[in-house]
Amino acid sequence: MVEFLQQMINGIALGSIYALIALGYTMVYGILGLINFAHGDIYMVGAFAGYFAMTLFKWGIVPSFIFSMLVCALLGVSIERFAYKPLRNAPRIAVLTTAIGVSFLLENLGVIFWTPTPRAFPQVIPLKIYQGIYERFGVIINNRQIVIVSISIALMILLQFIVNRTKIGMAMRAVSSDRETAWMMGVNIDHVISFTFAIGSMLAAAGGVLVGIYFNRIDPLMGVMPGIKAFVAAVLGGIGIIPGAMVGGFILGIAEILVSAFIASSYRDAIAFAILILILLVRPSGIFGTAAREKV
Amino acid sequence: MSLLRLNDVMVAFGGLLAVSNFDLNVEDRELIGLIGPNGAGKTTIFNVITGFHTPVRGSVIFSGVDITGKLPNYIAKLGISRTFQNIRLFQNxxxxxxxxxxxxxxxxxxxxxxxxxxxxxxxxxxxxxxxxxxxxxxxxxxxxxxxxxxxxxxxxxxxxxxxxxxxTEPRLILLDEPAAGMNPRETDELMNMIKFLRNELNLTILLIEHDMHVVMNICERVIVLNYGEIIAEGAPDEIKSKPEVLEAYLGSVAVG
Known part of the structure; x- marks a missing residue:
């Protein structure tokens, strides 16, 4: 039981990061109907931006965090502007292929400029284990886990606020519901799309920096697996549905940790694909999705 | 003063000619009905005016500004708004x-x-x-x-x-079959509302409608489209008796 509880805690910490990345996938899908396969690599760039802010500029954690988010916002908006926007009226498969191309581009630029060798992320938050909790409950919780989960949840609450309580959020929901009508009602859909990419990329950047803090190592291909897993999380929750991505992210993180703890750690990546296959067979629209509604 | 002017507009989808030789002049505060059989090109005209389709030929002038090929959000800001035949609300x-x-x-x-x-x-x-x-x-x-x-x-x-x-505070509003699916009481309410929009809010109205009761009662001028071309135009009473209109609607059998 204690062991299970311990793994749940680890799973929630990992899941909160998947949730942050999954949100970007789901928001972009909601607005454009596009799976932005470059999203996992934006997360990677976020981790590197944070790394360089801390090591080169010797900035503290908060400015590095903000710097990383701004860099990725700019990157996400530029990718949309230069790679996806010219294809907005092209067949979906063209945009999808482009997204995969952008993903390879970012990964390989990373390999060229930053070398494929993993780097140690600065230990900006000294590790602290809460001894009292360990003595009473037998589970180990460290301060990094608490930082990761609380920052993630704070960002998700902020996102919910933006989407549901602000004008731009309202415009995002309108564009997601019916882009053409929103356009004819005077909504500047280019702004809305750019904004969506900016917000989604900022969340991914936050995820990148948090992962750096948590696992202490980053490399140019670190976005590949988490990108795929976060995509599965978004599908699991119901792609295009924001709370679905959050729930899906946590489920996936917890499932991965439980599988590697109680079955075999070599299955930790396989579980994501098993979940994807299962959800596509049983409930393709996802946990929160309504069945068979083709959204364009 | 002329508020909206379409000059020789032609719209084609691939090889299909949806609208051709279309000329329209709408005066400020006019209430015009656009009728015609299904597929005659009525909604296409609305899509051209709102910037959703770009005509292959011709021009659209709104209150002195050439809006041909302009983006829908820009046109909406200039003061043209619309409703849709198949209701298109932001559902959630x-x-x-x-x-x-x-x-x-x-x-x-x-x-x-x-x-x-x-x-x-x-x-x-x-x-x-x-x-x-x-x-x-x-x-x-x-x-x-x-x-x-x-x-x-x-x-x-x-x-x-x-x-x-x-x-959106428009000057021109395009209503695409607003009475479709409404019961008679709702239709009456709708007619009063349209009159109110014109008389009290001073809006110019272009109305696509299949319900002849609505068209004949509130429109001052009716334009009949068939196969993308104007086949008749005039006051509701004149339109009713024109043979080409009857033919478009009922086939070429003379009706007694």
């Missing part, structure tokens, strides 16, 4: 939010303001909501403001579309 937004999407059109509020919540933002926000409520009151939906749009009964959804269109 509330009634009020649907209308606020329309009423935020003239707000100069930037997304930065909206995120930073400046005092300017609150003033603008208040104005947007007030205008939206005014539009809702006009169609009598103010009590349903927090309802999710897709849960409204059919007739109310049609009214909500009109409210959303009015909220």
């Amino acid at each position: 937004l509330t009634v009020l939010e649907n209308v606020m999407i329309g009423s935020q059109i003239h707000s100069r509020i930037s997304y930065i303001h909206s995120l930073l919540r400046t005092s300017y933002f609150y003033r603008e926000e208040f104005k947007i909501e007030k205008n939206a409520m005014k539009a809702l009151e006009l169609v009598g939906l103010e009590r349903l403001r927090d309802e999710i749009a897709k849960n409204l009964p059919y007739g109310d959804q049609r009214k909500l579309e009109i409210a959303r269109a009015i909220a």
Whole structure:
């Protein structure tokens, strides 16, 4: 039981990061109907931006965090502007292929400029284990886990606020519901799309920096697996549905940790694909999705 | 003064000619009916005026500005709004939010303001909501403001579309089959509302409608389209008896 509880805690910490990345996938899908396969690599760039802010500029954690988010916002908006926007009226498969191309581009630029060798992320938050909790409950919780989960949840609450309580959020929901009508009602859909990419990329950047803090190592291909897993999380929750991505992210993180703890750690990546296959067979629209509604 | 002018407009989809040789001149505060069999090109005309389709030939001039090929959001800001034949509300937004999407059109509020919540933002926000409520009151939906749009009964959804269109403060409003699916009582309400829009709000109205009772009672001028071309034009009473109109609607059998 204690062991299970311990793994749940680890799973929630990992899941909160998947949730942050999954949100970007789901928001972009909601607005454009596009799976932005470059999203996992934006997360990677976020981790590197944070790394360089801390090591080169010797900035503290908060400015590095903000710097990383701004860099990725700019990157996400530029990718949309230069790679996806010219294809907005092209067949979906063209945009999808482009997204995969952008993903390879970012990964390989990373390999060229930053070398494929993993780097140690600065230990900006000294590790602290809460001894009292360990003595009473037998589970180990460290301060990094608490930082990761609380920052993630704070960002998700902020996102919910933006989407549901602000004008731009309202415009995002309108564009997601019916882009053409929103356009004819005077909504500047280019702004809305750019904004969506900016917000989604900022969340991914936050995820990148948090992962750096948590696992202490980053490399140019670190976005590949988490990108795929976060995509599965978004599908699991119901792609295009924001709370679905959050729930899906946590489920996936917890499932991965439980599988590697109680079955075999070599299955930790396989579980994501098993979940994807299962959800596509049983409930393709996802946990929160309504069945068979083709959204364009 | 002429408010809207379409000159020799031609629209084609691939090899299919949807509209051709289309000329239209709409005076300020006119109420014009656009009728014709299904597939005659009526909605295509609306799509051209709102910038959703670009004509392959011809031009669209609105209040002195050439809007041919301009983007829909720009055209909407200039003062043209519309409703849709197959209702197109923002399904998961509330009634009020649907209308606020329309009423935020003239707000100069930037997304930065909206995120930073400046005092300017609150003033603008208040104005947007007030205008939206005014539009809702006009169609009598103010009590349903927090309802999710897709849960409204059919007739109310049609009214909500009109409210959303009015909220953009247009000078010209294009109504695409607003009476479709309405019962006689709702249709009467609708006719009063359209008259109100014209007489009290001074809007210019272009109306596509299959319900002849509506067209004949409220329109001053009727344009009949068939196969993408104008086949007749005139006052409702003149139109009714024209043989080419009867033929388009009923086939070439003379009706006694």
